[in-house]
């Protein structure tokens with residue numbers, strides 16, 4: 001298939017919805033940083049398209065502010081050269097004729113055949129129509145260079161709409177042209193999960209039901225819903241965070257080793273493990289809403305939307321049978337903290353003569369995704385100068401200590417480069433997206449149809465969510481572990 005695709009010697013990145021937040025906060029700072037590091041090909045230009053009547057000069061000024069505010073320090077010389085690659089064209093995504101006109105403008109700018117990376121940085125309702133319109137203007141055809149399309153999340157609102165969107169996108173683009181982005185997969189620490197598991201012999205032998213007691217994935221946010229009430233009240237935490245980011249992290253922790261890092265090899269394993277998850281029971285899900293949420297802009301006064309959820313699920317395969325995976329995420333938590341904690345089983349205490357009700361603290365491996373990136377291992381050690389007293393100690397790996405001269409790149413830097421290179425291994429495939437929705441959908445419909453089976457709790461802003469979430473773990477004798485806090489990972 002790929003032999004039919006022509007590789008031109010110039011590339012145009014076309015951002016649709018280019019006047020929005022994503023372009024100035026994430027996409028342009030990431031592309032600029034790649035250019036600064038010498039990673040953006042010389043013959044690359046960036047064209048923004050949106051409805052507003054902006055000039056290219058105004059567009060560049062606007063983006064410069066974005067880089068200054070959200071990117072690293074700006075180097076005047078590099079910026080001047082980078083800015084010369086930026087052009088703005090006016091076009092309305094709802095007017096199909098505007099795409100044909102945009103194509104003419106692009107061809108005039110390009111002067112000769114060029115590859116194109118289309119980036120849909122638009123509201124989700126434009127994803128389908130934009131693909132139709134690109135195809136209608138033959139902008140999907142790969143005879144003069146490759147054509148790829150990056151689609152932001154949310155990819156669908158439920159299983160049916162995700163399937164419909166996949167079908168609609170597939171009517172215009174083949175799967176190898178489609179890059180469904182999940183920025184969590186571009187985070188350095190998320191990428192490191194595969195290295196930790198498969199580039200070491202130490203962990204893999206114990207990475208299974210015989211040694212692991214439970215796995216906890218937490219993505220806590222200190223921020224509240226802010227000005228995003230309009231979107232968030234329709235989405236809620238499960239659609240916003242679980243269907244994509246948390247299930248992607250889970251698949252990295254739980255999947256079997258792929259035969260290579262090739263995109264389909266990795267995505268086959270991820271799809272397999274997600275497909276092995278047992279349907280989630282409503283009684284294994286806790287939902288919460290922080291007090292004051294209903295007063296946020298564009299949020300319904302009687303909103304039932306969850307801003308916090310915690311759930312327990314099981315992967316029914318040889319490796320994981322019976323091991324609970326606990327996932328939680330919420331807004332208005334005490335701090336920003338994303339971590340994966342693998343809790344091992346406690347050893348039998350036969351020879352140490354621990355007193356009644358005493359036991360060893362289980363070993364724990366904590367993969368800290370943010371804000372303090374690192375990996376920490378907690379193990380038991382003898383307290384010096386005692387007969388047989390044991391205490392937990394830690395072995396730490398912190399990125400900033402191990403790699404003092406390397407700043408961790410923003411996830412979009414890597415993901416944009418991968419899309420330009422044609423490497424889709426860190427992007428979701430259509431089947432992965434649909435399997436994830438198939439898991440999440442029954443939870444969402446269950447909340448609507450039998451609300452009492454999993455009532456909406458409230459929680460105070462700045463707390464770790466409703467008490468019911470602790471009870472969910474307590475039922476199996478587990479407790480939430482807290483890693484990667486402001487003081488570094490404490491693994492308490």
Ligand code: BG6
Pocket residue numbers: 153221240
């Ligand atoms: C986005 C969600 O996908 O991820 C946001 O829509 C959330 O609601 C964000 O705040 C969190 O990303 P990060 O990288 O800040 O952890």
